[in-house]
Amino acid sequence: MLTSDTWAALVEAEDGYGEGAEAHALAMAAAARSQGDEKQAHIWAAAADELHILHNINKQWAKPRDRPFGAHRPAA
Incomplete structure (x- = not known):
């Protein structure tokens, strides 16, 4: 559980x-x-652990995009 x-x-x-x-x-x-x-060190280390988990989940499920704005092309 996160504090x-x-x-x-x-x-x-x-x-x-x-x-x-x-x-x-x-x-x-x-x-x-x-x-x-040490209190702040523990807080930041715990945050880093959670971020590692979240970013790994995101890498696993995120779909790569050919275009950063989807199919939309800005008007010239």
Whole structure:
């Protein structure tokens, strides 16, 4: 079960970094750990774990697109 702190970190990372969110969360965990803030390190590490799971699920089920905007072509 996600804590509200972990959920907030997960959403912050996902909103700000998209596919790079897991790497960002891991970097935040490492930075917190280096500053001796084990509580924040744990929160960010847990967020990174959840992001890893979510991104793997997305890779498995997402359908690749030939065109990023579907069949729509912008007017010239």
